[in-house]
Amino acid sequence: MNPTDTGNPDYFHKVVDCQWACPAHTNVPEYIRLIAQGRYTDAYMLNRESNVFPGILGRTCDRPCEPACRRGRLDGKPVAICRLKRVAADLKDDITDLLPPIPVTKNGKRIALIGAGPASLTVANDLMPLGYAVTIFEKSPIPGGLMRTNIPSFRLPEKVLNGEIDSILNMGAEIRYDSPVESMGALLAQSFDAVFVGSGAPRGKDLELPGRADSDRIHIGIDWLGSVAFAHTDKIGERVLIIGVGNTAMDCCRSSRRLGGKDIKVMARRPRAYFKASPWELDDAEEEGVEIVINHAPKRFIIEDGKLTGMEFEQLEWDESASKSKVTGTVILPCDDVILAIGQDNAFPWIERDLGIEFDKWEMPAVNKVTFESSRAGVFFGGDAAWGPKNIIWAVEHGHQAAISIHNYCQSEATSTRPVFGKNLISQKMGMSEWSYHNDYNPAHRQKMQHVDLVKRFEELDIEVELGFSAEQTAREVQRCLNCDVQTDFTAVKCIECDACIDICPLSCLTIAPDAPEEVLRKRLSAPAIHPDQALYASLPLPQTGRLMLKDEDLCVHCGLCAERCPTAAWDMQKFELVIPYAGQPQNGLVAAV
Amino acid sequence: MPSIVKPAIAHPSLARNEIGLTVRDYEGAMSTLCAGCGHDSITAAIVRALFELSLPPHQIAKLSGIGCSSKTPTYFVNGAHGFNSAHGRMPPIATGASAANRALTYIGISGDGDSLSIGMGHLCHAMRRNLKMLYVIENNGVYGLTKGQFSASSDVGSKSKKGEANTMSPIDPVLLGLSIGATFVARAFSGDKEQLVPILKAALSHRGFALVDVISPCVTFNDHVGSTKSYKSTRERLMAATESDFVPHASEILADIAPVGVTNVMMHDGSVLRFTRLPKDYDVTDREKAFAYLKAHPNEVVTGVLFTDESVIDMHEANHTPDVPLVSLPYEVLCPGSAQLAELMEEFR
Numbered sequence: 001m002n003p004t005d006t007g008n009p010d011y012f013h014k015v016v017d018c019q020w021a022c023p024a025h026t027n028v029p030e031y032i033r034l035i036a037q038g039r040y041t042d043a044y045m046l047n048r049e050s051n052v053f054p055g056i057l058g059r060t061c062d063r064p065c066e067p068a069c070r071r072g073r074l075d076g077k078p079v080a081i082c083r084l085k086r087v088a089a090d091l092k093d094d095i096t097d098l099l100p101p102i103p104v105t106k107n108g109k110r111i112a113l114i115g116a117g118p119a120s121l122t123v124a125n126d127l128m129p130l131g132y133a134v135t136i137f138e139k140s141p142i143p144g145g146l147m148r149t150n151i152p153s154f155r156l157p158e159k160v161l162n163g164e165i166d167s168i169l170n171m172g173a174e175i176r177y178d179s180p181v182e183s184m185g186a187l188l189a190q191s192f193d194a195v196f197v198g199s200g201a202p203r204g205k206d207l208e209l210p211g212r213a214d215s216d217r218i219h220i221g222i223d224w225l226g227s228v229a230f231a232h233t234d235k236i237g238e239r240v241l242i243i244g245v246g247n248t249a250m251d252c253c254r255s256s257r258r259l260g261g262k263d264i265k266v267m268a269r270r271p272r273a274y275f276k277a278s279p280w281e282l283d284d285a286e287e288e289g290v291e292i293v294i295n296h297a298p299k300r301f302i303i304e305d306g307k308l309t310g311m312e313f314e315q316l317e318w319d320e321s322a323s324k325s326k327v328t329g330t331v332i333l334p335c336d337d338v339i340l341a342i343g344q345d346n347a348f349p350w351i352e353r354d355l356g357i358e359f360d361k362w363e364m365p366a367v368n369k370v371t372f373e374s375s376r377a378g379v380f381f382g383g384d385a386a387w388g389p390k391n392i393i394w395a396v397e398h399g400h401q402a403a404i405s406i407h408n409y410c411q412s413e414a415t416s417t418r419p420v421f422g423k424n425l426i427s428q429k430m431g432m433s434e435w436s437y438h439n440d441y442n443p444a445h446r447q448k449m450q451h452v453d454l455v456k457r458f459e460e461l462d463i464e465v466e467l468g469f470s471a472e473q474t475a476r477e478v479q480r481c482l483n484c485d486v487q488t489d490f491t492a493v494k495c496i497e498c499d500a501c502i503d504i505c506p507l508s509c510l511t512i513a514p515d516a517p518e519e520v521l522r523k524r525l526s527a528p529a530i531h532p533d534q535a536l537y538a539s540l541p542l543p544q545t546g547r548l549m550l551k552d553e554d555l556c557v558h559c560g561l562c563a564e565r566c567p568t569a570a571w572d573m574q575k576f577e578l579v580i581p582y583a584g585q586p587q588n589g590l591v592a593a594v
Numbered sequence: 595m596p597s598i599v600k601p602a603i604a605h606p607s608l609a610r611n612e613i614g615l616t617v618r619d620y621e622g623a624m625s626t627l628c629a630g631c632g633h634d635s636i637t638a639a640i641v642r643a644l645f646e647l648s649l650p651p652h653q654i655a656k657l658s659g660i661g662c663s664s665k666t667p668t669y670f671v672n673g674a675h676g677f678n679s680a681h682g683r684m685p686p687i688a689t690g691a692s693a694a695n696r697a698l699t700y701i702g703i704s705g706d707g708d709s710l711s712i713g714m715g716h717l718c719h720a721m722r723r724n725l726k727m728l729y730v731i732e733n734n735g736v737y738g739l740t741k742g743q744f745s746a747s748s749d750v751g752s753k754s755k756k757g758e759a760n761t762m763s764p765i766d767p768v769l770l771g772l773s774i775g776a777t778f779v780a781r782a783f784s785g786d787k788e789q790l791v792p793i794l795k796a797a798l799s800h801r802g803f804a805l806v807d808v809i810s811p812c813v814t815f816n817d818h819v820g821s822t823k824s825y826k827s828t829r830e831r832l833m834a835a836t837e838s839d840f841v842p843h844a845s846e847i848l849a850d851i852a853p854v855g856v857t858n859v860m861m862h863d864g865s866v867l868r869f870t871r872l873p874k875d876y877d878v879t880d881r882e883k884a885f886a887y888l889k890a891h892p893n894e895v896v897t898g899v900l901f902t903d904e905s906v907i908d909m910h911e912a913n914h915t916p917d918v919p920l921v922s923l924p925y926e927v928l929c930p931g932s933a934q935l936a937e938l939m940e941e942f943r
């Protein structure tokens with residue numbers, strides 16, 4: 001097999017499973033160590049660099065990092081990465097002085113951002129320090145997008161939301177509230193240097209079934225949550241049916257529980273294994289007494305004397321892969337209200353179709369996957385507006401990338417010229433058997449989030465249910481992180497093939513073997529590779545025998561014992577730092593064209 | 595000292611042996627030897643061999659004398675019995691222990707200093723008695739523990755770290771064993787576990803005394819240019835006389851279709867030691883030829899199981915001792931009383 005090129009930042013980056021999985025590539029292990037040292041503000045600022053909203057995301061992130069976390073492959077439970085992020089956000093000091101300075105003299109370029117959701121706010125965050133004049137047009141009277149209008153305050157307190165949004169708006173972005181953009185053509189006529197569309201996917205899907213038009217007690221989930229957020233709605237009937245079982249459904253059922261709902265059923269078409277909602281959201285809903293009913297397909301609304309009294313469902317039986325179903329019967333469930341939570345669509349009625357901004361047959365804009373540019377130069381899309389509903393962390397990453405493009409565009413640089421990732425590697429050796437990080441494996445179990453008790457939490461709509469980790473829980477959880485960024489770095493010419501590293505490795509990661517194709521080597525390892533998607537490192541030929549040093553990265557706990565037992569320091573533990581380029585930060589002129 | 599104890603967490607696909615243990619269950623305390631010491635690698639090979647043989651840890655006794663090598667029993671099989679004796683005195687302690695409890699598997703770990711200088715007389719007599727044990731010499735050509743003086747296995751001309759050449763002729767433990775009448779003699783290299791592990795398994799199943807000389811470089815005092823026991827020099831001069839494959843008694847032996855050049859030696863317990871002769875003239879059952887072969891290759895490090903003879907009775911058989919450990923004999927049998935003693939004494943009058 002070919003020797004591994006660890007000079008490419010991607011190689012070590014991929015070893016840090018959480019960082020690799022995070023759309024914004026948050027440096028998780030470093031911030032966890034900072035938390036372990038009580039350096040909450042530093043941990044917060046490190047987070048903020050990549051994900052911009054650590055306090056918000058520490059409560060609401062979809063956490064793609066956690067299923068990827070190496071710890072999960074070792075003891076079944078990933079590090080509680082998200083909860084630890086919240087710890088940093090909750091315990092940080094004032095960060096005002098740590099934010100980037102905003103130039104008093106502007107660079108003369110004016111940028112329009114449509115919508116004040118996380119995507120647009122990230123663009124503003126990245127461009128303001130570069131001297132751009134940013135104007136945000138927002139339909140609502142307050143900023144935040146769906147984070148404000150749809151994520152309920154019992155999951156995301158207003159104070160946290162305001163704090164993080166203000167830190168961006170206070171950079172001097174001009175924001176115009178109650179200012180829906182009703183004509184893109186008119187906006188473009190205002191001669192902004194670039195326009196970013198961060199208007200989200202604002203249209204909740206409807207369900208055209210008999211009876212739909214005959215009652216005002218049938219609600220569209222995201223609109224209903226919005227009216228709850230704006231306090232236009234403050235009650236609901238006792239019996240509520242929620243149609244759909246995604247994350248919106250979870251917020252609808254739990255909000256209903258707080259507005260008078262007593263018998264709340266979430267109606268799912270398919271079996272549990274196929275739900276879209278995150279497992280933790282399902283747990284939280286069930287903890288609050290919400291019933292989740294599977295294998296029921298809505299058939300019609302039952303209206304008696306002009307009043308919604310129930311809904312009829314078909315009962316389904318699915319084949320094993322839940323791809324085909326047959327109807328086994330029907331059932332009528334009585335209810336006072338129905339909330340439809342079956343998805344969202346994009347809608348751009350305000351973008352004229354003759355502006356050179358192309359749309360496809362599904363009325364979605366044609367957006368470049370790398371530059372976020374539309375088919376009209378200078379018009380960019382990001383967040384849910386680009387390719388449909390995703391989540392906050394993706395919206396943030398879209399914002400970062402779009403900001404790079406906007407900056408290039410305004411500086412007459414091709415938007416396809418992208419700065420590339422850089423890396424730093426620093427030895428962590430402090431002495432003979434001494435490392436700068438806590439290298440021992442801690443067998444602690446994942447800490448469980450404590451919740452406000454089941455009576456008290458319903459007293460007010462905005463009581464945050466999750467209490468956050470206690471100091472003791474934090475102290476335990478931080479030690480579960482395996483410091484995957486402290487990399488095992490190997491120098492083949494120094495190796496004398498004494499086998500010390502191989503003998504000591506607790507996880508049997510290392511092997512010395514004669515060269516062979518990778519598939520063959522993967523079967524010949526000290527412990528045969530069990531996750532083919534995990535990298536297999538191969539060294540240059542070793543000096544004494546020409547064999548290769550191999551490392552299956554999969555289960556390495558980064559304990560450093562291989563390096564400690566190496567007599568020649570052929571192995572070293574080196575902290576890898578991914579240098580992520582943001583708008584206006586050229587990487588020593590390194591660029592890659594796409 | 596390592597900064598931490600090797601974490602208990604292990605690879606999920608680690609195999610279990612016949613008694614349900616993983617290889618990790620055969621580990622011992624963290625080694626305090628120098629990083630890269632060949633002795634640690636031998637420890638790892640012993641761990642693997644014991645695991646593969648499914649030996650119950652509490653049925654193992656580890657014994658040693660003094661030296662870096664003699665420290666290593668601490669680093670394998672935590673659950674075993676152990677005795678760290680005085681310098682060179684491990685063979686008599688092993689003899690006594692075996693006399694009292696023949697049911698245990700005895701593993702003696704020694705060094706070239708411990709075995710070929712101060713303890714050589716004891717070693718010779720243990721071989722003569724054909725004491726049933728695995729006796730490993732972790733041979734690095736120096737006294738590692740006392741900071742690198744030449745030992746009795748050091749080759750003429752081999753240079754010390756400071757550049758001084760050794761002038762006294764070496765004692766080769768393999769030749770010594772062959773001439774004294776040892777019934778199982780092997781040599782291996784700490785840097786080649788593929789060869790070492792099957793040799794250790796065969797040695798552990800041998801009927802009597804199994805001498806395994808393992809070249810085990812001392813990274814700190816004897817791994818420099820000019821040393822004949824460095825990793826590099828050993829690798830350059832390795833020459834396998836036999837390649838052996840150990841087939842334990844319990845496992846199924848598939849019929850070999852006339853494998854040219856393969857010799858099967860039935861061990862006393864029914865296991866099979868299967869040899870492939872590499873040089874065509876090598877005969878592992880012929881003491882004189884083995885001796886001559888080694889004499890003919892003075893500059894190579896000849897490895898493999900070099901001689902074995904399963905027909906020689908061991909110490910217990912020779913002395914007609916009871917079949918069971920002395921502790922399990924009823925007290926009246928173990929100590930028949932003063933009347934019996936008087937009767938015995940009468941016989942000598």
Ligand SMILES: Cc1cc2nc3c(=O)[nH]c(=O)nc-3n(C[C@H](O)[C@H](O)[C@H](O)COP(=O)(O)OP(=O)(O)OC[C@H]3O[C@@H](n4cnc5c(N)ncnc54)[C@H](O)[C@@H]3O)c2cc1C
Nearest residue numbers: 115117118119139145146180181199200383384390391392
């Ligand atoms: C119920 C629900 C719960 C969710 N929970 C989570 C969660 O827990 N975690 C998570 O990561 N994600 C969650 N999401 C998804 C997440 O909120 C979105 O993916 C994210 O907010 C998208 O950000 P955005 O900036 O692209 O758009 P949005 O947040 O939708 O913001 C768009 C903004 O644009 C404004 N706007 C729209 N059209 C115009 C116009 N023509 N002119 C001016 N302004 C306009 C809107 O008023 C809005 O403020 C949830 C979504 C829903 C519906």
Ligand SMILES: Cc1ncc(C[n+]2csc(CCOP(=O)(O)OP(=O)(O)O)c2C)c(N)n1
Nearest residue numbers: 661662663681705706707708736737738739
């Ligand atoms: C009676 C006695 N004499 C001398 C010593 C000093 N001494 C300690 S270890 C050793 C030699 C060890 O050499 P070796 O057996 O080759 O072990 P190594 O350290 O090389 O593995 C000597 C001479 C001693 N401990 N006891």
Ligand code: SF4
Nearest residue numbers: 018069070481482484
């Ligand atoms: S163990 Fe730590 S560094 Fe490794 S993937 Fe999990 S959170 Fe990230």
Ligand code: SF4
Nearest residue numbers: 505556557559560562
């Ligand atoms: S750091 Fe080294 S010894 Fe520790 S688990 Fe990883 S490869 Fe094995």
Ligand code: SF4
Nearest residue numbers: 628631662738812813
């Ligand atoms: S001194 Fe030599 S023999 Fe002793 S532990 Fe160090 S390397 Fe091994």
Ligand SMILES: [Mg+2]
Nearest residue numbers: 705706734736
């Ligand atoms: Mg020695």
